[in-house]
Amino acid sequence: MPGLRRLFAVRKPTAVEVLPWIPTLFGVALMIGLMVISIVLSLRPDSAGDSTAAEPGALPPPIEFAVPDDPEPTAPPPSTPAVTPSASVVPTRPAAPVRTTPGRETPPDPEEKSPPAVPQPPQTTVTGRYQVLDSFGDSFIGEVLVSNRESSPQHWTVRLRFPSNVGNLRTFWVEGAPQGSMRRSGDTYIFTSGVPVNGRSSVPLRFHYDRVGSGDTPSSCTVNGATCSI
Template identity: 40%
Template sequence: MSAPEPTRPRLLAAAPWIVVLAGVLVMTVLFALAAGYLTGDRRTSGAPEPAWPFAPGSTPAPVDSGTDPASPSSSPSAAPRTPTPTSARPNGGKPAASRPAPPRTTPARPRPTTSAPKPPEPLTGRYRVLADYRDSFIAEVLVRNESGSAQSWTVELRFRHEVDDLRGFWVEGAPRPSVDRDDGRWIFRSGAPLAGGESDPLRFQFERWGDGERPISCTVNGRACQIP
């Protein structure tokens, strides 16, 4: 019988390949288990599968916004902003020319206001020389009442030292006045009130040496007389 003798050497020769095939089979099983574990863990975590925005070679479809542009219910689009004009500088960095100022309006000149006429002085006086002699002279103070009521008057005269004594005095057509001398002044007071609009010519004669008939001062009720 010759059957068992040749089989043992063949089995010993094939033993290494059996070990290699068993290792490959074990690695394949382990790889399959690992791949399945990773795939299951990704799906369990809920991470979405990566998706391409469009398939290669295809045109993307327009996105539907869900609103009709012609629909009246849609909100109106914002109006375009009007650009604000800015002053541009010319080349060279020089500032732009300023706008000319508007012409100034000249205000109307106020009309001159006409002041009310000054009321006339109640009593006025005017001095004049009536006659001139070698050693004396006769002069007059014309007293006039510019008011509408009768008033009494007082005439004061002051002369230089050339005028000395008073020879006489009177009022034409009126009572004789009174006279006093005080500190170089001659003071004449009316004998009766002077009616409104009337005049009293007060006249007097003084002695003098040289040219002294022009008085230094003359007043009627404190107001200066007119002396030519």
């Protein structure tokens, strides 16, 4: 039994043995403390602010750049033609005055318009001749002889207008030929052939008019647009 007690008995170190380990333990504790401090600092939120970050108010004001306005467009100066030293300027002679020779006709101006042509009477192959066959106190009988100068038959239209002293038409007829027709337009009497007049022949259109006084000459007489002969 005494032997076992001696085996398990713990020997206490002496002061001489403990003193050399104190600096080592202090250094290890210091290193552990520094590591803890560095870990705590690294885990702090960024809202605390970095000591090296500059405060917003400490930043320099932004630099404003003045943009110049667009200049008003100006027309380019007129280009001056280059003058070649070797080129010579030939003076221009004034135009000689135009002289007209007396007695020589001046040609007409091409832009001058010719006078309008006078309308010609219509050319017709059917003509008429007016005459009075019989005269009474209050009326008269007249005639228009319609003549066809062509070889082929032609229709005819006679237009008669009288002065105001000639009154109403009593009757009309075509002598020796089929009768025509008549209509009135205002104070003009229009007679139209019933059948064409044969070529190279004539037919007499006769009429009986009332009258006041002695006048019996028509103020207008035409056959197919041509004036009658009296």
